[in-house]
Amino acid sequence: MSDDLQQILELHQDRASFPPRVVEQLKDLNQDASALVLAWELSGLAPLDPGRRRRLFAVALALLASQGQGHTRMALAPAEGGPADLLFRAFGLERFDLEAFLRGEALAPLVGAPGDARPLILSGPWLYTQRLLGHERELARLVLALRAERRAEVEPPGDAVFTDPVSLNGEQRRAVTMALGGALTLITGGPGTGKTSIVISILRALLQQPGLGLEDIAMAAPTGKAAQRLGEAIRNVLGRLRVIGPAERTLLDAALEPRTLHRLLAWHPAAERFRHGPGNPIAAKVVLVDEASMISQEHMCRLLGALAPGARLVLLGDADQLPSVESGCAFRDMVSSLGGNTAELVTSYRMSEADPGGRNILSVARAIKEGRIEALWAGPEPIQARERLDQLAFRQVELLDPAQGALPAFLDRWFDQEVAGLPGFPARAGRVFSFQDGAWGPGDVEALQELFHHFDQSRILCALRNAEQLRGVEDINQRLHQRMQLLTGEGLRGLTPFCAGEPVLMQANDYRRSIFNGDQGLVLKVRFDDQVRQGAVFPTMKGYLPFPLDPLKHQLEHAYAMTVHKAQGSEYTRIALVTPRTNHKALTRELLYTGLTRARKSVVLLAERERIEFASGNPSLRESGLGECLGAGG
Numbered sequence: 146m147s148d149d150l151q152q153i154l155e156l157h158q159d160r161a162s163f164p165p166r167v168v169e170q171l172k173d174l175n176q177d178a179s180a181l182v183l184a185w186e187l188s189g190l191a192p193l194d195p196g197r198r199r200r201l202f203a204v205a206l207a208l209l210a211s212q213g214q215g216h217t218r219m220a221l222a223p224a225e226g227g228p229a230d231l232l233f234r235a236f237g238l239e240r241f242d243l244e245a246f247l248r249g250e251a252l253a254p255l256v257g258a259p260g261d262a263r264p265l266i267l268s269g270p271w272l273y274t275q276r277l278l279g280h281e282r283e284l285a286r287l288v289l290a291l292r293a294e295r296r297a298e299v300e301p302p303g304d305a306v307f308t309d310p311v312s313l314n315g316e317q318r319r320a321v322t323m324a325l326g327g328a329l330t331l332i333t334g335g336p337g338t339g340k341t342s343i344v345i346s347i348l349r350a351l352l353q354q355p356g357l358g359l360e361d362i363a364m365a366a367p368t369g370k371a372a373q374r375l376g377e378a379i380r381n382v383l384g385r386l387r388v389i390g391p392a393e394r395t396l397l398d399a400a401l402e403p404r405t406l407h408r409l410l411a412w413h414p415a416a417e418r419f420r421h422g423p424g425n426p427i428a429a430k431v432v433l434v435d436e437a438s439m440i441s442q443e444h445m446c447r448l449l450g451a452l453a454p455g456a457r458l459v460l461l462g463d464a465d466q467l468p469s470v471e472s473g474c475a476f477r478d479m480v481s482s483l484g485g486n487t488a489e490l491v492t493s494y495r496m497s498e499a500d501p502g503g504r505n506i507l508s509v510a511r512a513i514k515e516g517r518i519e520a521l522w523a524g525p526e527p528i529q530a531r532e533r534l535d536q537l538a539f540r541q542v543e544l545l546d547p548a549q550g551a552l553p554a555f556l557d558r559w560f561d562q563e564v565a566g567l568p569g570f571p572a573r574a575g576r577v578f579s580f581q582d583g584a585w586g587p588g589d590v591e592a593l594q595e596l597f598h599h600f601d602q603s604r605i606l607c608a609l610r611n612a613e614q615l616r617g618v619e620d621i622n623q624r625l626h627q628r629m630q631l632l633t634g635e636g637l638r639g640l641t642p643f644c645a646g647e648p649v650l651m652q653a654n655d656y657r658r659s660i661f662n663g664d665q666g667l668v669l670k671v672r673f674d675d676q677v678r679q680g681a682v683f684p685t686m687k688g689y690l691p692f693p694l695d696p697l698k699h700q701l702e703h704a705y706a707m708t709v710h711k712a713q714g715s716e717y718t719r720i721a722l723v724t725p726r727t728n729h730k731a732l733t734r735e736l737l738y739t740g741l742t743r744a745r746k747s748v749v750l751l752a753e754r755e756r757i758e759f760a761s762g763n764p765s766l767r768e769s770g771l772g773e774c775l776g777a778g779g
Contacts, residue, residue, distance in 0.1 A: 162199070166235040171210065174228050175731075180209040187264060191254050200246060201255075203236040208265070208272055216768040217281055217442060217472045218271040221247075247272065271770065277472060278770075280446045285774035287449035288479060291458060292486060294328035302350035303390065310385035313339075313346060320488035321346045324433075324459045325354070331437075333464040333480050334490025335514075336742040337507060340461045341375060341435060345382040345396070347459065351431055352392035359395055363429035364403040367439040367469075369651075369664040369683075371714030372403040375435045376686050379403075402686040405661055406434070406444060407654060410451055414656045419447060426453035436714045437462035442473025442771065465514050467739045467765070470710050474767045482775035502746035505541035509748075510741045513734060513761045521757065528750065528757070534558065537749060539719055542741070544750045544757065547723070552615040552751060553624070559721060560628045563603040564705065567595075571632060574646025579672040580680075580691050586672075593682065593689045596667060600648050603719040605706035606740045608732055612725045616751075621723070622703035642698055643668040649681060650704035650711065658692055659685075663711055665704055668694060709740040720744040724752040724760070732756060733765040 163181060171181060184205035188198050207229035211219040214228050221244045223229035233241055247256050247267060257263030259278060266273045273281075299322075306321070307313045313321065317339055324330040324347045334340050344364070351357050366372040383397055409427065411420035421427050432452065434440070437460035440448070452458060460476060468474035480487050493507050508526030512518075521528050530544045531537055534554050537545060539562075545551060567573065573596055579586030585593070611617045615624065626647065629635075635644045643649065651664040660666075660683055671680035671691045679694040681701060694701075706723070722740045724732060737760040741748055750757060 162202070164236065167203075167206070167232065170231050170235045171206075174210050174213065174231070176210050176213050180206060180213060184209055187255070190264075191252060193251060197246075197251060199236070200238065200241070201252065203233060203238055203241075204243065204247070204272070205265070207232045208274065211768070212274070212277065212472050215468060215470075215472055215474070215765075217277045218268075218273045218768050218770060220768065221267075221270050221272060243272075244270075268770070271768075277442070280443050281473075281769070281771050282774060284442060284446040284449065284475065285771060287446065288329065288483070288775060291329045291449065291452070292483065294455070296326045296328065297354075297457070299326040300354050302353045305388045305390070306346050306349045306353075309387050310382060313343065314492055316488065316490050316492065317343050317346075320490065321350055323486075323488050324457075325350050327486065328457050329483070329486050330457075330459045331476070331480050331483060331487040332459065332461045332490065333476075333487060335463055335465065335493060335507070335510070337493035337503065338490035339494065340463070340490060341378040342382060344375065344433060344435065344461065345379050347433065348379070348396060349392045352395055357430060359399055361430040363409060363427060363432045364401065364435075365406050365409040365432070366403055366435045366714065367406050367444075368436070368714045369405055369661050369685075371436040371439070372405050373684060373686065374714060374716065375403045376401060400686075403435070406440065406448065407656075407661060408659075410447060412654070412656060419451070421451040422447070423450050425451075427451050427456070428453065429456060431457045431459070433459040433461070435461045437476040438464060438466045438474075439469055439713050440475060441469035441471035442475045442769070443471065444469075445473075445475035463742075465735065465738060466742075467710060467713060467733075467735045468767060473769050473771065475771060478769055478771040478775065482772045500746075502541050506741060506744055506746075506748055509542045510738050513738050513741065516734065516762060516764070518758050518761050521761065522754075530754070539747045539749065542748045542750065544752065544754065546753055547614070547616070547726075547751045548753070552723075555721070555749075555751065556615070556621060556624055557628070559603075559605065560625055563719070564625065564629070565632055567599045570599075570646070574644075575633060575670065577670045577672060577677055578680075578682075578691070581672070581674070585689070590689065593669075596646075596669075597684055597689075600667065602717060603721075604704075604712065604715070604717050604743070605721045605723060606709050606712050606743065607706055607723045608709060608729065608736055608740075609725055610708060612729075614726055616723050616725050618706045618708055621706040625705040626703055643679065643694065643701070643703070645670050645679065648704040649701045650707060651700060652702055653700045655697070655700060658697075660692070663714075665715075709736050709743075712743050713739060715743060716745060717743055718745050719747040719749075721749040721751055724750075724756040726753070726756075728756065728759040728763075732760040733763050734761055735765040737761060 184202055187205045188202035208219045210228040219229050256265045259268050264275055266275050266278050307318050320332045366375050379401055386393055413420050462476050464477045464480040505526050512520040528542045528544050537543055578589045607618045609617045611619055629644045629647055633644045635641045647668045649666050649668055651660055651662055654661045664683055666681050666683035669680055669682050670677055680691040681694050681697050682689050682691045720743050
């Protein structure tokens with residue numbers, strides 16, 4: 146049981162009203178104590194007898210748990226096995242007439258219709274919180290208003306935009322053309338289809354339009370890692386250009402820096418709000434956002450609400466990937482509802498005869514996406530099942546059953562091969578770097594590049610943070626941390642939260658230092674002002690930046706392993722993907738597809754065959770009304 150839920154049971158004055166079965170169910174649903182407390186407080190806002198209050202408590206908790214699973218609303222007839230159904234059963238309310246209860250006169254102060262100022266809103270056969278229904282309807286209004294704007298007059302770009310450094314195919318050219326003149330353009334495609342690469346073609350075409358300069362274009366991504374990858378992709382393509390015209394020269398001279406969405410919207414920590422919104426729009430005529438599937442419905446609403454009048458929006462992503470960890474699946478709903486504004490990229494350039502690893506990964510990912518379970522094990526590009534650890538080749542997609550103690554031995558091999566396998570690793574990891582007056586010492590930048598490149602090659606991904614038998618992020622990180630302590634000797638001096646040379650992940654937004662939730666870095670020894678201390682070093686568009694570790698250490702966790710959700714926006718040469726040992730509700734088609742496609746060359750699935758088949762046949766269904774609103778408005 147999580148610590149916060151345990152504390153609630155021990156300390157809350159009304160703890161006797163929290164049935165133990167309900168608390169256990171919340172744990173299974175990965176909900177924290179805030180949902181329990183908020184639901185209980187909400188149930189006390191109306192003068193109800195104990196029986197009615199208990200039922201309202203159950204309803205509010207089920208709705209909050211549904212939102213915690215990514216839904217924006219809850220059906221009045223909950224689906225069997227869903228979070229609401231499970232919680233109602235835990236309360237002993239299997240035959241509960243939810244609609245009749247909510248429409249009762251006693252609940253009128255708390256339950257209303259759309260447009261009412263009530264915390265709970267009934268809309269057709271659905272129950273919403275007022276906040277999420279408001280975001281859903283406002284987002285639909287903003288999308289439809291943007292879609293209705295007239296297309297801009299377009300100056301046909303030079304042919305080099307479509308042919309240099311590579312020749313774009315028909316679907317890529319259509320995407321660039323749509324983005325050039327459309328008020329709203331959605332570009333969706335799987336890995337290897339060139340979504341990020343065509344951003345540079347869009348930028349070059351935009352800069353050839355009269356009245357548009359680089360200062361009129363804003364680029365962003367949901368996380369720091371995704372923004373960094375976008376910037377790297379742009380620089381890579383620019384470096385391969387054969388013909389340099391005025392637009393290309395502008396881009397080469399500009400040192401482009403894509404931002405996170407939080408930075409684009411200008412979060413103000415002291416005021417706890419974003420500076421940009423309807424009354425203070427973003428000063429850009431065109432906004433391009435990558436990895437749009439990761440944007441929650443609430444943040445998508447904020448983004449569109451912050452556009453200046455007449456501004457154009459281009460969203461790029463993969464509608465088949467995991468949606469946001471927060472409520473909604475805005476990009477997926479928009480793509481499925483707005484065909485006229487959507488360009489789909491289907492041709493994958495990773496699937497070539499010269500790249501058997503990438504070809505196999507994409508073939509397996511496609512079978513998972515389409516639910517073709519039989520194709521995973523038979524056909525020209527199947528998963529390769531291995532019976533023993535020593536049979537792993539770390540090429541293509543391989544399956545190793547983690548039963549009979551295979552995981553500890555695999556993790557030891559992974560550490561030796563992927564963590565400590567860099568020649569001279571202990572010396573490289575233990576190097577004392579020098580950062581004085583904003584500059585690194587001689588050879589430091591090159592040494593940092595080598596270490597970051599090494600850790601960017603591989604990662605362990607998990608479905609869950611906590612899972613039994615070494616199948617969750619926390620236990621795997623702890624085991625590999627212990628191996629690092631032994632390798633570096635730092636553990637001999639007592640318990641060390643982090644050792645030099647360890648990968649770390651930010652768990653919160655730190656606006657003062659401009660490092661954000663999901664940013665990945667390394668713990669290293671750094672000389673700050675003539676004093677050697679542990680530092681957390683992060684790659685940024687302006688180079689590597691170090692921060693003393695002590696003020697940050699409670700916001701950091703080890704990143705040998707991370708959840709698939711946290712890995713979105715990242716890409717590695719090799720991954721290991723670990724599943725729980727049961728058919729957990731988190732094992733979905735989208736999670737498996739997203740995890741698999743983080744790799745370029747090699748995937749090792751640490752899972753029973755039945756876990757892979759269960760996930761492939763378990764699509765993530767998020768209850769959301771956005772698609773209905775867009776369809777009705779269109």
